[in-house]
Amino acid sequence: MSDKFSVTFLGTSSAPPQVERRQSSIAIKYKNHNLLVDVGEATQVQMLKHKIGFSNLTILLTHLHSDHTLGLIGLLTTRSFYDISRSITIIGPPWTSSFIFLQLLAHRLNPDYEIKVIETNGGLVLSNSDFYIESFPVSHGVNCFGYKIVSHQSLGVFNVERAIEKNIPKGTMWKKLQNGTPIEVNGDIINPSEILDVSPIKPIKIVITGDTPLDEHVINHSSNADLLVHDSTYPHSEKLRAKKHFHSTCTDAAFVAKIANVNKLVLTHFSELHNNLNESLKKSKEIFTNCILAYDGLTVHV
Numbered sequence: 001m002s003d004k005f006s007v008t009f010l011g012t013s014s015a016p017p018q019v020e021r022r023q024s025s026i027a028i029k030y031k032n033h034n035l036l037v038d039v040g041e042a043t044q045v046q047m048l049k050h051k052i053g054f055s056n057l058t059i060l061l062t063h064l065h066s067d068h069t070l071g072l073i074g075l076l077t078t079r080s081f082y083d084i085s086r087s088i089t090i091i092g093p094p095w096t097s098s099f100i101f102l103q104l105l106a107h108r109l110n111p112d113y114e115i116k117v118i119e120t121n122g123g124l125v126l127s128n129s130d131f132y133i134e135s136f137p138v139s140h141g142v143n144c145f146g147y148k149i150v151s152h153q154s155l156g157v158f159n160v161e162r163a164i165e166k167n168i169p170k171g172t173m174w175k176k177l178q179n180g181t182p183i184e185v186n187g188d189i190i191n192p193s194e195i196l197d198v199s200p201i202k203p204i205k206i207v208i209t210g211d212t213p214l215d216e217h218v219i220n221h222s223s224n225a226d227l228l229v230h231d232s233t234y235p236h237s238e239k240l241r242a243k244k245h246f247h248s249t250c251t252d253a254a255f256v257a258k259i260a261n262v263n264k265l266v267l268t269h270f271s272e273l274h275n276n277l278n279e280s281l282k283k284s285k286e287i288f289t290n291c292i293l294a295y296d297g298l299t300v301h302v
């Protein structure tokens with residue numbers, strides 16, 4: 001199982017349709033967890049194309065604009081067609097619950113699985129043994145949230161051979177050592193340092209902004225992130241239009257990446273006003289070098 005996050009861009013356009021780009025959606029895989037950030041119109045087809053399962057899935061909605069949500073009811077319907085009984089968790093802004101259940105009602109859909117909805121106003125939205133997720137508000141003119149996904153720090157690499165040599169039963173005992181807690185086996189105390197190889201692994205931090213203008217909250221939350229995925233709806237020349245529509249230019253995104261000292265920046269959510277994306281990339285790189293353009297199907301490993 002890989003210790004890296006894989007981040008696959010399923011849709012990288014802004015709201016109006018484009019031939020080569022689908023609407024917003026990003027699939028994130030880490031160990032046995034699968035997250036989907038936003039579910040634009042063609043998300044299901046893109047999931048099939050990129051072999052992303054419909055069963056084991058947690059959905060994060062940045063906001064309820066249609067270019068981020070039109071694929072959701074279709075996805076929920078398909079889960080019913082596939083007879084999936086596993087529950088699904090959907091995290092989103094206030095109103096997400098009404099938004100989903102009104103659509104279920106309108107479509108006469110009564111799934112056999114549970115839909116757990118968590119509405120966020122910012123803060124911790126999910127935590128498990130491998131990572132946690134926090135949301136933070138961004139100024140998109142509607143309730144809109146960026147998400148920060150952070151893996152837990154590992155104290156060192158677990159040496160399986162050594163654990164077997166010392167007859168430590170697999171399961172809870174292994175977990176305790178991984179978390180830095182000493183254990184007792186047949187009367188002997190075993191310290192984590194005896195089983196964990198040094199070189200602790202530092203947490204991995206990914207920030208996905210959703211739709212946002214240049215925003216102080218994004219800078220604060222992106223501080224030292226390994227990966228920042230930032231709204232880049234407009235080219236550098238459209239600063240005023242970006243401000244008016246609560247979006248960013250590609251150079252706004254680069255500025256955020258630079259000030260927040262992130263490692264890598266991916267630009268996404270492109271409108272057709274970028275008549276030369278390579279030029280937009282060049283402009284952004286003048287501010288922040290480690291920057292790439294997202295395209296549908298791009299996977300980044302962090």
Ligand SMILES: [Zn+2]
Nearest residue numbers: 014015067211
């Ligand atoms: Zn959008």
Ligand SMILES: [Zn+2]
Nearest residue numbers: 063065140211
């Ligand atoms: Zn929007």
